[in-house]
Amino acid sequence: MIKIKRKKTRQVKVGDIAVGGRSPITVQSMTKSKLHHRQAIIEEIRSLESCGCEIIRIAVPDRESVARLKSLISEGVFHVPLVADIQFDYRLALDCLEIGVDCIRINPGNIGKQEGLVKIIQLAAKKKAAIRIGVNAGSLKKDILKKNKGHLVDSMVDSALESVAFFEKHHFFNFKISAKASSVLDTIQVYQKISDKLDYPLHLGVTEAGPLLQGSIKSSLGLGILLSKGIGDTIRVSLTDRSQEEVRAGYLILNNLGLRKYGVDIVSCPTCGRTNTDLKSLATEVEHMTRNITIPLKIAVMGCVVNGPGEAKDSDLGIAMGKKKAAIFVKGKVIKRVETDSILDTFYQQLQTFIDR
Ligand code: SF4
Incomplete structure (x- = not known):
């Protein structure tokens, strides 16, 4: 940059x-x-x-x-x-x-x-x-x-x-x-x-x-x-x-602009025909969940498992939604797959490990 x-x-x-x-x-x-x-x-x-x-x-x-x-x-x-x-x-x-x-x-x-x-x-x-x-x-x-x-x-x-x-x-x-x-x-x-x-x-x-x-x-x-x-x-x-x-x-x-590093930057995809979930609501929930975090973190919320992790590989932590399963990824690498219903809980736990590091 x-x-x-x-x-x-x-x-x-x-x-x-x-x-x-x-x-x-x-x-x-x-x-x-x-x-x-x-x-x-x-x-x-x-x-x-x-x-x-x-x-x-x-x-x-x-x-x-x-x-x-x-x-x-x-x-x-x-x-x-x-x-x-x-x-x-x-x-x-x-x-x-x-x-x-x-x-x-x-x-x-x-x-x-x-x-x-x-x-x-x-x-x-x-x-x-x-x-x-x-x-x-x-x-x-x-x-x-x-x-x-x-x-x-x-x-x-x-x-x-x-x-x-x-x-x-x-x-x-x-x-x-x-x-x-x-x-x-x-x-x-x-x-x-x-x-x-x-x-x-x-x-x-x-x-x-x-x-x-x-x-x-x-x-x-x-x-x-x-x-x-x-x-x-x-x-x-x-x-x-x-x-x-x-x-x-x-x-x-x-x-x-690279002038400060403060808080969470959410990267979310615009969604397309490959999306099988309500990504807008999910991104909003992640935004609410992370809004008082002050350490610099880039978090991705992506609409499909096929392209999501790769498209957001410069993010620190991310979610990619599939049809039945969703993935948690770190720097583009999938580290966990869970049922879509429990993705937010799993994401929250993972987020805590980032904050506590
Ligand atoms: S990440 Fe997947 S769902 Fe989102 S825009 Fe890219 S291809 Fe479409």
């Missing part, structure tokens, strides 16, 4: 996680639950952590949310760095920094007066917190759009450059930049241009990407093309689906 040469950016710290420099590209997500729904958000945070989310972002829309976040922090709910997402009101960002969040995500364009932004920068510096400058295609300043004659990509780049100059003027450098558009091509162009001009770490994402299938495809294209050029230090796949799916999609993108 070709090795992607990553652009070396400055390194920033988000809590105890390094972003940029030579550090691995991290996978992050944002909770969908509200802080007001205490149990739901605790469960979502636990679930995100268990599937490998390395940085968790939470929307903090009001004062009451700050108080609720404070109680979660003091109860030790978070085991990964926490980013508070703030819109409009700089005082909420200050409150979040006071309660100990690791990073603030703001769009400097919608924070309003510069005094508020300066206060955020000063307090973040004091607390050794990071800031994510989040330029968004939907909320660009009118004067920047006018200067660029409405050209979205150039306006987003200018907006990012303007914010960076402001942060540098105030001697704050512990920040990363995101500049997400909902169009894949715009997103690629914006990040490419920013990467050409700056060496701060970049948080990649295609915004409002859509439901599971569409969102995963758009994100794979946008993020994949940028990552393949060595651009990007941390990623979020935005999906109209469970946040855990965002994390899984993120790792799948990185794994398939």
Whole structure:
């Protein structure tokens, strides 16, 4: 496999996680639950952590949310760095920094007066917190759009450059930049241009990407093309689906580009006239069974014993379904044949031996 040469950016710290420099590209997500729904958000945070989310972002829309976040922090709910997402009101960002969040995500364009932004920068510096400058295609300043004659990509780049100059003027450098558009091509162009001009770490994402299938495809294209050029230090796949799916999609993108080795990669055949089983259900069951495994494993689910093991010989462990018998194979070699009804149990036992090794 070709090795992607990553652009070396400055390194920033988000809590105890390094972003940029030579550090691995991290996978992050944002909770969908509200802080007001205490149990739901605790469960979502636990679930995100268990599937490998390395940085968790939470929307903090009001004062009451700050108080609720404070109680979660003091109860030790978070085991990964926490980013508070703030819109409009700089005082909420200050409150979040006071309660100990690791990073603030703001769009400097919608924070309003510069005094508020300066206060955020000063307090973040004091607390050794990071800031994510989040330029968004939907909320660009009118004067920047006018200067660029409405050209979205150039306006987003200018907006990012303007914010960076402001942060540098105030001697704050512990920040990363995101500049997400909902169009894949715009997103690629914006990040490419920013990467050409700056060496701060970049948080990649295609915004409002859509439901599971569409969102995963758009994100794979946008993020994949940028990552393949060595651009990007941390990623979020935005999906109209469970946040855990965002994390899984993120790792799948990185794994398939050889940029991380994390969790299970399922290889399953498309089925054909030789298939005598409901392979779609079987692959779904295997996917559920393996979704919290964090060690890198390639698992195959194939529709026939004749071609399956050979077609998936680069997988670590696999199932090939026959008419009455099914086979378990390792690196393309059949190691066990069992009745089709008991294939999942046998597979599970075999999987445990891989995990325990
Ligand atoms: S593995 Fe067998 S069933 Fe699946 S596509 Fe190939 S030949 Fe068809």
